[in-house]
Amino acid sequence: MFDLHRLRLLRELKHRGTLAAVAAALSYSPSSVSQQLSQLESEVGVALLEPVGRRVRLTPQAEILVAHTEAVLERLERAEADIATSLSDLTGTLRLATFQTAALALVPSALSLLRDLHPGLRIHVTQLEPEHALPALQARDFDLVIAEEYPGNPNPRPAELEQEDLLQDPLRLALPGPAGDADGPTAALRSLADHPWVMEPEGTAARHWAMTLCRNAGFEPDVRFETTDLLLHLRLVERGHAAALLPDLVWSGAPPTVPLRQLPRGQRARRIFTAVRRGRSRHPAIRGCREALRRATAEVGGPTGP
Template identity: 55%
Template sequence: MLDVNRLRMLVELSRRGTLSAVADALSYSKATVSQQLAALEREVGVPLLRRVGRGVQLTPQGDVLVAEAVGVLDRLEHARVAVAESLAEVTGTVRVAVFQTAAHALLPPALLALQAQHPSLRVDVTECDPETGLVGVAGRDFDLMLAEQYPGHSRPITPDLDRVMLAHDAIALALPPGVPREVDPLAALRSTSDEPWVLEPQGTASRAWAEQLCRSAGFEPDVHFEVADLTTHIRLIRAGLAVGLLPGLVWAGDAPTLDLVPLPGAPRREIFSAARRVSAASPAIRAVRRALADAASPAGSVPAGSLGKPPEVP
């Protein structure tokens, strides 16, 4: 009988591309992963990997085994869900990956509600960017990801992940308090063309969207500060050192401390959760999604009007 842990290593190698990445994801040494995959080859009786330069690639037989192994792993996960559904109490652990502003605004009220409603349920939270987190959900590093996507910049669709929309979060131009501003949104945006900007780092979805927004208004933003932490954005703007773009969630229910100007077209980013389809029916994941939906509602911790009403979570 083939070893399930070795099968998972092979599947992760097909997804992540290198032995080092598999070792990091599964908390093993690279040598251990190599030894276990060699043992799997002996179990199967045919080569599953071939050396290419300093790396490895799957053989055609390795690809066949990966396809079968994915089905095996999904079936085992489905069995765990079936057992959980038979219990009267929601229990177990849900590993949640979350981006920064969702961690600030949505997690505290959601976790407090879960503590009261399902005391036997544990929620482990890791902050990471959506790109990493969504790969991690597919690879079983996490059970649920809170992610965002910007207008016209949809994230890639992964067939084995579902999506549940939580909210639409308004994005505004943020100016230092007391700075004269244009009433017209387009004129207000164009008036910042000579100002220093603070934006998130290159390679992030928010940065790509912000640059495109400015270009559509006829200028290239003069980025003085590349900072991932939006709390730092607020401090730099409040000090009069920069202008920027801020989503409604960043205030986490508090009154904004900056002058916020509507943007042309009133853009809103989408906030959604993603889980593996095979585990989405788990009572624990359903409970976490309900709590997040309640936290994202206008009655929750997010400023009224900045978010749309979340859909019903099945």
């Protein structure tokens, strides 16, 4: 029978990419990880790694082993959930990763609810963009992730993860001055073709969506400010320095502080969802946190705009 610990190291290598990353994540030395994987190769009787330049990659036989390891770990996740469900008190630590606007608008209220309902449960929260949080969830760095998906930019849906919708968060054009007389959403965008813009950095899903939106309106935006901090986006709009595309959650239910305009149809909301590893959704800590987030969502009403 193959050693589960070594199989998990092989799985970690698939998700983290390098022996050094596996070693750093698990507090091992790279030589120790390499030795354990060599022993696994001896157990299996076939090569599991092959050199590619200065790195290594998994062989087809290693990929088969990782797929079976995922199934074993999913079953163990279910076992852990069943044990936790059998207990009267909910304890332990739940590791939550979330992006900024959800962290500000939803997480504090959810934490208050969880503190009242499950005082023995410890919640560890990390602010991390979905592009990094979802792979880290697969790598077992987190137990639950709050993530976002922009219109026309669907996220990959790995078989190892289970997703559950939380809300549709409206997206609007935020004007750096009084609302003009543009006739319709596309014209409103086009009216800002010569104005500076603030957007999220290159490589993010939000930036790709925003650039596509502007290009479909017929112009290339003059992006002078780049940051993942949407509160800075808002501040720049408030001071008249930039136009922006802002989600309603940025106001956390308070009245908007800048003029807003609707976006073209099909581009008016981002999907916000929670994700867990397959087999873990039945864990009472996951169920409790998801329920608290749903209740926090119900408490937040987005701003209204034209």
